[in-house]
Amino acid sequence: MGAAKFWIVSFVVSVAFLILTRWLITNEYYFFAAYQVLQFIVLATAWNILGGYTGYTNFGTGAFFAVGAYSAVVLHKLTSLPVPVMMLIGGVMSGIIGFGMGYLTLRLKGVFFAIATLALAIVAQTLIVNWDYVGGARGVYVIRPQHAPISGSYVQYLYSLMLALTWVSVAIARTIERSQLGLGFNAIRDDELAAETAGVPTLRLKLIATTLSGALMGMSGAPLPYYVTYLDPASSFNLSYAVNSVAMPMIGGMTSWIGPIVGAVLLGTIQQLATVTISSALNLLIVGVLLIVFVIIAPNGIVGLVQSRWRARIR
């Protein structure tokens, strides 16, 4: 399937999914839960553009996500822009940070880059904690508008926005994967020096990857203040965002756009179920255990496992 066709088909699927869910589901909680799963699909897909395709591990997802969320808080206090516009601006802010992070790759590779991204998250969190205008450490309340701009509740509206962003992110990832850009990313992941001598402008490509990845993370964070109505640094910079956005592509499979979706749906749903039935404190434990299991039995994730089974059968 060509890129243009995929955009159209995935759009139709997303719209159909939206109509179906809005039509069939009446319990508000399911939209609340589905929003989280979709948000994780976006985060995992965005992470995978840099981590999976290009081979640079980013532990700073929380920073990009929270910068998007806090951009929305600032915009909420200053303006009355609609949420989709806030998502775009949040994406631009996180994209700029992503661009800066791209320059780190000049000197830092592998594990050193990963550590630097972790440090970046801590620096960003410290800045927000000390910024009183957005509530500082005590957090900030965000009052939702009484009515959603479209029919249905406000949570349903946010759910619809997140579904749209999911569509865009997945289609972008899929387009990159099959393009010259994606091949260049893979070359960098496999051997950066060989890529450069084969004519790949490695720095430019890495900047594209970090900017795009950061921007999508920021966009997914922007609706968060309206979703939770109370935002504080401890929860918006939560480690679970970083851990999940690494674990989901790893468990799903990092080489294909489907992998992060599979991982996010699986882990996201399990965590939602655990939160409701057992305890929310259990979430990271589940992620950790599954990650260890998968790293041992299926290092290429679920998609890799299926692919190798399939290849073995046709041989």
Add this chain to the structure above:
Amino acid sequence: MAEPILEVSGLGKRFGGFVALENINIMVETGERLGLIGPNGSGKSTLVNCLSGTLHHDSGNVAFDGRRIDGMPAYRRTRLGLARSFQLPKPFRSLTLVDNLRIPLLYTVNARHGAHLSNAEIGERCRALLADVGLADKARRLPRDLTQVEMRKLELARAVASAPRLLFADEAMAGLSPSEVEEILVVLFRLNEQGITIVLIEHIMRAVMSFSTRLVVLVAGQKIADGAPQEAIRNPEVERAYLGE
């Protein structure tokens, strides 16, 4: 005398206090087969790294095809037509052999002015390049399925895929058996006949002597001989460097 394709003058490179290369002057003529030899640690690979842009030299200057390329990033040098292969093969491990070659075709050949290959043309070119080095039947395989000599051939094929005018073959034969060395030499001779100037960095003297039309000898970061192969290796300084006093 043919036109020089590469002119290196006064090139120097240090790593901290260690002088890796000092005042290197080399002129490479268009179409020639130049052998570059020297004992371990004499600076051969450092020189190739400086010329191909993966390292940057500290002093002196380098001109490719009459154009100064000091400080130019490696990918742009490749686009100008200066390619290299690596001493230890560096294939793109997760990509098939065809995709390994597709990268230089997309990013180098198609990035040049006036060239735009379609997808079908790129596919055809990849298959032709693989056939040239006898890897046609493994086009869809991954590099891990290759033997050592096949890996060297893939490394050369990827360098050649960028349609270079000058190729640095950095120890393309190290660790191979005599018959495998012969296979690689055949490939290199053919590339030279196709008009690619080749600089061969090599330890295997038999291969260097049969391939090169001229020899440059590096010892401890300095050029100590430059001339016809038979004369160069009879140079007393070269004998001393290789055999001791």
